[in-house]
Amino acid sequence: MHNTILFCLFFFLPAAQPITSKLDEGWWAYKDVVQGSFVPVPSFWGLVNSAWNLCAIGKRQSPIDIETSHMIFDPYLTPLRLNTGGHKMGGTMYNTGKHVSLRPDKAHLVNISGGPLGYSYRLEEVRIHFGSEDSQGSEHLLNGQGFPGEVQLIHYNQDLYANYSEAAKSPHGIAVVSIFIKLSENSNAFLNRMLNRDTITRINYKHDAFLLMGLNIADLYPDTTRYITYEGSITIPPCYETSTWILINKPVYVTQMQMHSLRLLSQNEPYKIFLSMSDNTRPTQPLLQRCIRTNINFSKQGRDCPNNRALRPQYRGNMKGTRRGSSGVVSA
Template sequence: MGTALGGIYLLGVLAATCDAVQFVPAKTYEDWWAYKETLHGSFVPGPPFWGLVNSAWSLCAIGKRQSPLDVNTSQMVFDPFLLPLRLSTGGKKVQLIHYNQELYPNISEASRNPNGLAVISIFANVGPSPNPFLTRLLNRETITRISYKNDAYLLHELSLEDLYPETFGFITYQGSMSTPPCYETVTWILVDRPINITSVQIHSLRLLSQNLPSQIFRSMSDNSRPLQPLLQRSLRSNRDLRRPTRRCKGANYKLHVDGARPSKTVM
């Protein structure tokens, strides 16, 4: 399994002991970074410079557990003690990043400390079949209301089950935030089967802006950090690749999505 096609990562929500939050960067010089060194004719620190322009971001340059990774199945280890995922909508919000509510009072504390954050990554397979969740999410009525960062719109009858693929398999490793300050406090969980997405849906996503309306329009594209080395980390999977034809069946071996309620979509 490689990186997500088209440079798009679709991130889901982790369940039970993690509380859903919206991560809003501080409006200071510490937010001065980009995925490209040149942005609209001006130099902005890109990934190779993140760890050099701010001492608080040093892990971006010298860290040993950085993300994202290119997952090589030959390096995976089967872990029979990994249980199937149970995902939660987190009330009425679709969220990207979760923090460990049992250990830390807020996301700021969690992001700086061990086992603080969790991110689920879903790979996208570009083809003729549309994703039902994105079809509902990216319709004309909705897309005009969530064009910019922090825009919000309440969607009824939108089920997260339509986003996730039919699988119980996943790969997990200990990694980092993929943006400055690159804290190495994230448990990454990669669902081992991609969702289907069409080129039209990708185009609709790229019509969204990463910025506020008052700022220069930046398309929701080319927004991924380069791959980082695995080094001494292990990639664990709940699927035994030595027996690829073996498939566990039944309710206990499916990816569960709890609380399918009206969702608030937040850019």
């Protein structure tokens, strides 16, 4: 109630207008913070700053709930192409207070092309979303079900734009490869480098950073050429609708201990109260008139209609209380 009153004063009293000059790109949150000051959660993102109005009124917002009954098979969707130049990469891992973020160095560039993309896109950031419980943590949902986490590889269009900032607000600017995270006894080789105890404990608090070398980004990609794609937005303010999303049709795995380590990361500096970074997800947004395309050819299973509700991708969300749901892959 107190936050609501502050919000109303902010908008309707002329004397409150100078506060807008204090707004900055980081002045937003995923969930309520107990620090006595108002910080906008997702339902307020599009209201507190006119530059963020797409968060409230946009028609192509992300993330979404991927309903397999709405997917359309597109035979012209070719496999995604990953180009590392044959080199491993280095990068700096950050606790941003909102995400675990890995930003590659500029010495060895990583590019993607092909698939639904008409241009070449350069890797800008690897971002991890995760939940406080195993049944939530992914931004995208699959038939209404969440996963413990989601890895997002964020790229910008290097053919048309000079940098990420320019591309983010421009047509065909961003391509995000999204991979759901599930739990297993063994960890994905790339994520294991980021989430092993010696590494993850280096970024316990906001602004902590740690340099990693010798990373092979190809290790992060599951062994499949199948994916789901749609046109959407960046999932943080200012919610620009410039993103092509590519959701890989197989998950990657982390261990229960690594997921626990993620949940022990603080969104605050060490001298402030501990607030877990978990549940750093934006709620799903309406699909509206958009198409969800896929190169998963369900007709090979003897079904004629690509919109048949019985169709299943190669994974499912975590089912609470079922062992199969928390660590197994369901074959299509």
